[in-house]
Amino acid sequence: xxxxxxxxxxxxxxxxxxxxxxxxxxxxxxxxxxxxxxxxxxxxxxxxxxxxxxxxxxxxxxxxxxxxxxxxxxxxxxxxxxxxxxxxxxxxxxxxxxxxxxxxxxxxxxxxxxxxxxxxxxxxxxxxxxxxxxxxxxxxxxxxxxxxxxxxxxxxxxxxxxxxxxxxxxxxxxxxxxxxxxxxxxxxxxxxxxxxxxxxxxxxxxxxxxxxxxxxxxxxxxxxxxxxxxxxxxxxxxxxxxxxxxxxxxxxxxxxxxxxxxxxxxxxxxxxxxxxxxxxxxxxxxxxxxxxxxxxxxxxxxxxxxxxxxxxxxxxxxxxxxxxxxxxxxxxxxxxxxxxxxxxxxxxxxxxxxxxxxxxxxxxxxxxxxxxxxxxxxxxxxxxxxxxxxxxxxxxxxxxxxxxxxxxxxxxxxxxxxxxxxxxxxxxxxxxxxxxxxxxxxxxxxxxxxxxxxxxxxxxxxxxxxxxxxxxxxxxxxxxxxxxxxxxxxxxxxxxxxxxxxxxxxxxxxxx
Amino acid sequence: xxxxxxxxxxxxxxxxxxxxxxxxxxxxxxxxxxxxxxxxxxxxxxxxxxxxxxxxxxxxxxxxxxxxxxxxxxxxxxxxxxxxxxxxxxxxxxxxxxxxxxxxxxxxxxxxxxxxxxxxxxxxxxxxxxxxxxxxxxxxxxxxxxxxxxxxxxxxxxxxxxxxxxxxxxxxxxxxxxxxxxxxxxxxxxxxxxxxxxxxxxxxxxxxxxxxxxxxxxxxxxxxxxxxxxxxxxxxxxxxxxxxxxxxxxxxxxxxxxxxxxxxxxxxxxxxxxxxxxxxxxxxxxxxxxxxxxxxxxx
Numbered sequence: 001x002x003x004x005x006x007x008x009x010x011x012x013x014x015x016x017x018x019x020x021x022x023x024x025x026x027x028x029x030x031x032x033x034x035x036x037x038x039x040x041x042x043x044x045x046x047x048x049x050x051x052x053x054x055x056x057x058x059x060x061x062x063x064x065x066x067x068x069x070x071x072x073x074x075x076x077x078x079x080x081x082x083x084x085x086x087x088x089x090x091x092x093x094x095x096x097x098x099x100x101x102x103x104x105x106x107x108x109x110x111x112x113x114x115x116x117x118x119x120x121x122x123x124x125x126x127x128x129x130x131x132x133x134x135x136x137x138x139x140x141x142x143x144x145x146x147x148x149x150x151x152x153x154x155x156x157x158x159x160x161x162x163x164x165x166x167x168x169x170x171x172x173x174x175x176x177x178x179x180x181x182x183x184x185x186x187x188x189x190x191x192x193x194x195x196x197x198x199x200x201x202x203x204x205x206x207x208x209x210x211x212x213x214x215x216x217x218x219x220x221x222x223x224x225x226x227x228x229x230x231x232x233x234x235x236x237x238x239x240x241x242x243x244x245x246x247x248x249x250x251x252x253x254x255x256x257x258x259x260x261x262x263x264x265x266x267x268x269x270x271x272x273x274x275x276x277x278x279x280x281x282x283x284x285x286x287x288x289x290x291x292x293x294x295x296x297x298x299x300x301x302x303x304x305x306x307x308x309x310x311x312x313x314x315x316x317x318x319x320x321x322x323x324x325x326x327x328x329x330x331x332x333x334x335x336x337x338x339x340x341x342x343x344x345x346x347x348x349x350x351x352x353x354x355x356x357x358x359x360x361x362x363x364x365x366x367x368x369x370x371x372x373x374x375x376x377x378x379x380x381x382x383x384x385x386x387x388x389x390x391x392x393x394x395x396x397x398x399x400x401x402x403x404x405x406x407x408x409x410x411x412x413x414x415x416x417x418x419x420x421x422x423x424x425x426x427x428x429x430x431x432x433x434x435x436x437x438x439x440x441x442x443x444x445x446x447x448x449x450x451x452x453x454x455x456x457x458x459x460x461x462x463x464x465x466x467x468x469x470x471x472x473x474x475x476x477x478x479x480x481x482x483x484x485x486x487x488x489x490x491x492x493x494x495x496x497x498x499x500x501x502x503x504x505x506x507x508x509x510x511x512x
Numbered sequence: 513x514x515x516x517x518x519x520x521x522x523x524x525x526x527x528x529x530x531x532x533x534x535x536x537x538x539x540x541x542x543x544x545x546x547x548x549x550x551x552x553x554x555x556x557x558x559x560x561x562x563x564x565x566x567x568x569x570x571x572x573x574x575x576x577x578x579x580x581x582x583x584x585x586x587x588x589x590x591x592x593x594x595x596x597x598x599x600x601x602x603x604x605x606x607x608x609x610x611x612x613x614x615x616x617x618x619x620x621x622x623x624x625x626x627x628x629x630x631x632x633x634x635x636x637x638x639x640x641x642x643x644x645x646x647x648x649x650x651x652x653x654x655x656x657x658x659x660x661x662x663x664x665x666x667x668x669x670x671x672x673x674x675x676x677x678x679x680x681x682x683x684x685x686x687x688x689x690x691x692x693x694x695x696x697x698x699x700x701x702x703x704x705x706x707x708x709x710x711x712x713x714x715x716x717x718x719x720x721x722x723x724x725x726x727x728x729x730x731x732x733x734x735x736x737x738x739x740x741x742x743x744x745x746x747x748x749x750x751x752x753x754x755x756x757x758x759x760x761x762x763x764x765x766x767x768x769x770x771x772x773x774x775x776x777x778x779x780x781x782x783x784x785x786x787x788x789x790x791x792x793x794x795x796x797x798x799x800x801x802x803x804x805x806x807x808x809x810x811x
Contacts, residue, residue, distance in 0.1 A: 023717060023745065108702075118752035136751055430651075
């Protein structure tokens with residue numbers, strides 16, 4: 001009997017150990033590195049919104065022999081030698097890279113705000129209000145088009161601000177604090193990159209300005225991030241205070257110019273629901289018998305039906321129309337029946353692997369959406385390749401603009417043809433059904449655009465990226481919400497869109 | 513030790529001749545060398561649920577129904593020590609909208625029940641331990657359509673019982689339920705105000721408590737019960753978001769239970785309703801079981 005007691009105890013103990021009830025999760029640590037190249041000619045690279053790297057003026061700094069500078073150096077030295085634990089933690093966190101971290105923050109905000117409004121008692125869906133961002137429903141509803149745009153403006157502002165910063169860094173050539181005073185030991189890797197203006201501060205204030213405009217309910221959170229991020233170079237012993245101030249001013253001024261473009265890019269009319277009647281009429285004329293209709297109860301107005309009119313980055317409106325995929329076939333054709341049959345067969349016998357692929361790429365509500373997923377791949381690849389801040393920003397700007405272009409062009413296509421979802425023919429879904437027309441697949445378009453740009457920047461990983469794009473595309477068939485043709489044509493479209501960003505990258509003066 | 517474990521397995525897996533009147537939450541034991549096999553059918557459904565603390569319906573789900581069939585075996589190792597094993601086959605379905613229902617075998621559960629303070633009548637005290645583990649690779653985070661949450665669990669329960677000579681009884685129990693983290697198909701998810709860039713998801717640990725009053729005699733058992741379940745940590749469903757395994761789910765539930773087992777063959781039936789909750793559906797649960805008792809399983 002006593003033995004049984006012991007066995008019982010042992011079994012319970014083993015069980016509890018197996019379950020390991022610490023309820024913690026560990027994410028890989030991301031630490032600072034020294035880039036193999038500081039990209040000294042970055043100040044000559046082609047900007048997106050700025051007419052030139054010197055469009056915003058950065059005043060000449062005091063000479064390193066001046067008393068003012070010496071006083072600043074003493075201040076850096078004293079601060080760097082007396083960091084609190086939380087300041088050290090902050091240096092470690094931001095040391096992973098200013099562009100890298102702000103991109104990560106933006107993806108987190110996208111996930112946070114990616115929730116469709118709930119219907120109210122009258123059976124209507126209130127529209128999120130930018131003037132009252134924290135009311136229900138919260139502003140914004142960071143759906144895929146919204147997120148593609150928010151991330152593209154963030155990346156463009158970071159890139160333009162850094163090109164300008166690089167221009168002034170090498171123009172004024174002020175060494176970093178720890179190089180001017182060997183007694184300052186920097187907490188971050190020291191390179192020969194001149195420190196005026198501070199790149200961390202430039203990126204912080206540019207990112208803050210864009211993200212506050214895109215996520216206006218996040219003021220206090222973003223202010224705290226800005227306060228922390230801008231002084232990282234100072235805390236780490238790289239910057240003196242005037243490096244930081246010049247960086248903050250430059251980042252803010254560049255971001256304001258980028259936001260001026262954002263305000264006039266047509267986004268404010270992207271949710272114009274009055275355009276849909278004409279679109280449906282047009283689709284019917286083309287032979288679409290059952291135009292798309294919301295499958296939600298109550299009927300939800302389609303997501304941003306006029307997003308296809310928003311300004312693109314890497315090609316013009318005539319090109320947008322020219323590259324719009326043709327609709328290869330309509331309902332009630334043999335080809336269409338074949339696509340439907342494939343979905344019916346998957347619905348009956350979906351394999352676990354098909355479900356896994358559908359889930360992995362779903363990127364639905366409460367996620368950073370497919371554009372966020374591709375930004376993550378881009379940022380992680382730049383990190384692994386130890387890119388300088390400016391090269392990281394260039395990478396994300398090329399990818400980010402391609403992704404927004406993909407969003408605009410895909411939305412243009414979707415609402416041009418207004419085709420029905422498979423759910424209008426009785427199919428279910430294992431991932432959730434987006435509320436807009438079927439043809440072409442957004443995931444396929446985004447993913448091919450992202451993979452095309454990333455394959456140009458990281459040719460050694462091209463195979464992987466193309467495999468990802470194909471898998472992301474397939475995932476929408478496996479999840480039962482797209483016909484095969486939506487995905488195939490979306491991939492082709494996305495590749496063409498990505499190629500425009502690649503052409504820009506090849507001609508931006510970086511020689512990369 | 514190993515031999516004894518093997519014996520456990522043998523007894524529980526090779527269902528020679530068996531009976532169940534007992535559950536992991538009662539003070540009923542199988543006699544030595546007796547067993548009970550049971551097949552339990554259950555239907556749980558809800559139309560309203562608590563999104564955080566907001567009680568609402570969802571016209572794109574309609575009524576969510578979870579049906580399961582669970583074969584179960586209870587074995588009397590000794591008159592003080594019983595083992596129970598069961599594994600449900602689960603099917604989920606939404607009456608509205610287009611979310612695809614899921615089906616499959618869910619989690620295998622093994623329970624061990626031990627009389628710490630035995631008593632035929634009067635006060636008795638029992639230690640109960642349980643473990644469960646998913647036996648299929650089902651999708652754990654397609655809630656509320658997932659068939660389970662995919663977490664390995666271990667439960668430690670203490671149960672006190674008082675029974676009169678006439679067969680009236682009162683039972684009180686409480687448990688600590690440790691639940692392991694799960695891996696999901698996706699590589700990032702938003703929870704507790706943060707984006708987690710990993711496929712590992714915390715499923716919060718929980719505690720439960722129950723009180724039962726009833727009447728038990730040779731053939732009949734009838735009971736009223738009140739149960740509560742509370743996650744000890746976790747996040748809350750956000751406005752118009754879907755539930756997630758990280759949620760701090762909690763509920764209280766009232767129910768009734770009857771068993772009738774005149775000889776070897778018997779039946780049990782249960783009805784329960786969730787009274788209040790957070791981050792859960794307001795389920796109504798019906799179950800029906802067919803029991804078969806076997807004596808002298810080891811000759």
